[in-house]
Amino acid sequence: MTEKVKLLHHVEAINWNRIQDEKDVEVWNRLVNNFWLPEKVPLSNDVQSWATLTPAEQEMTMRVFTGLTLLDTVQGTVGAVSLIPDALTPHEEAVYTNIAFMESVHAKSYSSIFSTLCSTKEIDEAFRWSTENENLQKKAQIIVDYYVGDDPLKKRVASTLLESFLFYSGFYLPMYWSSRAKLTNTADLIRLIIRDEAVHGYYIGYKFQKGLEQVDEARRQELKDYTYELLYELYDNEVQYTHDLYDGVGLAEDVKKFLHYNANKALMNLGYEAMFPSTVTDVNPAILSALSPNADENHDFFSGSGSSYVIGKAVNTEDEDWDF
């Protein structure tokens, strides 16, 4: 990369006692409360499980994780940092520094997984694959190009699509293993990353929409067209990348449904309507359940048992002010 990411020209002391946008405080607190480190996850409990995978499955898994490492590296060292100069409030700048740091934690987590499960030689081979895979390099390059560009709103679109869409061809696999009771500690770690990416995508998408409020209708239309075009471009590449990774084990079609489902969510994070119809977003229930254990519970009004519906079951309520 030859262009330099621009830095702030002018800085004022940040005053957290004078808040312009409450969302900054809310998200800062959420991120701080969600903070975690890979050392807290007992990855070594997966060593036995790793040994039950075939060499081809192990290779695929390592490739998936080096691909995710690359994206987290981009987001940590370029992406989140490049959003700082165009922040609308000083607190937004602070939130991006938090996001950037956590992306670096994510990138490092994959190395923790590797060093726990694999040999140095295998690790080096997987990293070499990541630098040589065209589709992986292409997706990183598309995003980096927008980050070094000079359109602040387009940067936020690219960043939200990265956080909310581009990771998911990779996230699929640990959810798949988890649904088959394999690499379950690794899956726990990935779920922490998935949770973080959801907050990041939500927040950057929100700031994109705040930016939209300040521009005219023609510019809004331009950005909307741009968003769908970029998504199509990334989607096409993502489909090929998915085939590169998953054809060997016959999972590509299942992964694509997961891509469609997450592309819709990425669009919604930007305030746009979902694009893929429900006929192609029917994610394998085992994957959805590995993502969120209560996602597949029956919550569709009266479906199932005639006139009855499920009354909420007792849940521990730890919330304050909940006594009435």
Add this chain to the structure above:
Amino acid sequence: MTALLEAGGTVEHGSGNAPGSSTSASLIYFSSASEYTHRFVRKLGLEAARVPLYTQDETIYAQRPYVLVVPTYGGESGKNSIPRQVLKFLKHEGNRAMLKGVIGAGNTNFGTTYCLAADKIAAKCGVPHLYRFELMGTAEDVVRVKEGLEEFWKRQLKNQQ
């Protein structure tokens, strides 16, 4: 691939119904400044009241039975998952008495806390958790909730007779 491009556009931003006001809407919701739940409710095209955005404002008062739509923003390990504004609204006994069902909004990325606020409210108030959707809901969610609510109120009415 069918693209549904009639999208988003702009939403009129609001901070909720006037603090301290009463509402005869049968759908009451909370939505933060990010407006996702607000957009979903708008797509339903039903009369709806919004719980005031600012916790320090007086809440609103339900005059007739209603269903509550409440988002969960991935509370830290499940704590404090119910928005303060919604707690304040539900602390009012009359509002609890009129609550007939809950619809949850959320994101499956939050794992075990997906739609947790709606789960908690449903359990505490002994009402059904009728439906869950993610972010601002898909076109299919909108149809299902519209039809579901219509049927739900029909059955409520029938049970009263």
